[in-house]
Amino acid sequence: MRIALAGNPNCGKTTLFNELTGTFQQVGNWPGVTVEKKVGTLKKNKNIEIVDLPGIYSLSPYSLEEVIARDYLIEEKIDLILNVVDASNLERNLFLTTQLLELNIPVVVALNMMDLVNANQDVIYTKKLAALLQCDVVEIIARNGKGIDHLISTISNHSGLVSKLNCFSLEVTNAIYQIESYINHFQSQLHFQAIKVFERDEKIMDSLNISPSKRVSLESIISFVEKQLEDDSETLIISQRYDKIAQIIKESSQKGKIHTTLSDKIDRILTHKWFGLPIFFGFMGLIYFLAITSLGNHGIELMEKFSESIGGWAGSYLESLGASSWIIGLVVDGIIGGIGAILPFIPQLMILFFLLSILEDSGYMARVAFLMDRIFRKFGLSGRSFIPMLIGTGCSIPGVMAARTIESEQDRRMTILLTPFVPCSAKVPVFAMFISILFTRDAWVAPFIYIFSFIVIIISGILLKKTKWFSGEPSPFIMELPAYKFPRLKTLFLHMWEKAKEFIIKAGTLIFAIVVVVWFFQNFSFSLKYLSPEEIDLSILAQIGNALRFIFIPLGFGNHWAPATAAITGMLAKEVVVSTLITIGEVTTVEFSKLSAFSFIIFIMLSAPCVAAIGAMKKEFGSKKLLYSALAFQTGLAYLISFITYQIGSILLSSTSWVTPISLISNTLEEASESQLLSHDITFFIFGLFLALTFFIIFMNWVKGLKHQRVNSL
């Protein structure tokens, strides 16, 4: 007899496995994957083999573990499923149970952690629960072995009867029966597979080898029910399953006193109606200040040293090989200077993503989605839209793609349009450069840019909601919040490393290609004559910039052709804005006042994203008209806000240092050396904080490990 042990993660499955099998267990590998499986025999009956499946929440193919567990249950010959259920969290655990009961395999439910249920003064009527689920239910406390003998005898003497529990409405049930008639009658898990086909589970559909003509018929059955019940098939299955679970719990249990966990206590502060959002913006402000402002000068110093040392070496080496002066210019000023202008911002990005990962991995960001829901709902978006925007802090492309999870078409379109407003990792070097040159004493600038992007998102949302493309009620946002936990150091470093890796790959490929082209346009005239640095104003780039710069005069950065050309080259990849300005700034004077730099940052942050992100938007909108309208809206809004900022700023700040023009390059080293003490102090502070945080996480994980060992030994 072979028994599969299935259950949610952390429901006490492994403890029960050890209780049932004693020391007779072996560890093997699942074919093709690295997830471990455990196989053992029942210590009181060696003829019963127990297979421990990975901890899973459902049999849907959302994670690798779920796919493995599902494939094992469908493909292997299992005589009985022992479903371990955390009795203190019945609603979530019974979701998997209802799916296991549909597999046409006998199921025994082990209600674990009954001690917690008793401590909470909850009551579960086990016999009633067994009757409702139509399977055996046994109360156990795996930790101290209570109820294990009863469980073993229930398993050993099982009649082999399978549950016929049906969770679905008449319309859905009829559709499932119709689907069953279309798929292979000899499949033992016909009912389960029909449900999965109804959910449009591609993996199951492929495994059933359904012909295209049958697929069309199946699609018409599914679409008919979707139209009838006004929801998509997957949501119908999930919601009706939860409705059934709610009904079962209501009939078979009674809630005692409601206890507050540590997560609940933390949530009272962090998700507070009034303090929640200021706390979030406080966290984000601190993160952006630590990652960008405080490291800015360090980055610019490194930039100079990098270009000087590598460029100097490469120049003299190429000269010794007999290379022409323009080839040396291409390699030293174009490639090394262009890429070297961006690379020093890697530490800032790494720290930024390390700190953002802490918020994400601890479970805090999930709360922020709810906080945002309250605001977003006011202008017609739901908290769901925050998830793509959060992903957009890394790169707008996966952010735009993530909008697919939003069911409402209006919400999805609006999220696609608004996500590129969030400052992505490519835009970070742009404002980090200006901060390190012009805003070294203005610590509020970096946090303000992030908060400002959200203000623009909210205002845009309010405006767009009034148009026919985006009007409509926002979809409801319901989500099970994970408990707070200490972030895993491995995950944090992995996020940080991936970000650095992506940036380096991009610098070595796309940015390399763009800086070569920019160098060519910057150093050659339309008649293809190689120009000396003094003749740069005759270059192709200068002529294009000069033709367009009048557009940017009202925004404060149209007095020189360099910002205009940087805005255009930035369309290819936003990081190139930095390399364009730096490489031009090295041969001619490029001046910005604080106000014009601020206006320029706003324009770069809000105008149409890079071409790759535009490609993603085009794909997701599925309409050229909508795409062009979105790009026009983004660029138009960027222009308008930059214009207002510069014009109002010119009036209000006319007699301050904010309107004094400063040369981009000559000021670099001067500012860096002036603020060296401040820079070093803050750098030490950051690395101190970074180390302290690292040790704190290691210590907490060690304490957690000790606690875990103690629980196991008890």
Next chain:
Amino acid sequence: MTLIDIIIIGIVGLAVILIFRQHIKQSKQGQCSCCANKNKKPSWVDQFQKSKR
């Protein structure tokens, strides 16, 4: 133009053409060249998708 000039132009030119070709191809598919095929989501997003009702 020396031999080293021709070699450098050849290598850089070819690299630029190949990189742009790849980038245009991926952009048309709505992918980013540096994070292509890695539609990353925070860990709790899966949980959100699972619990949607």
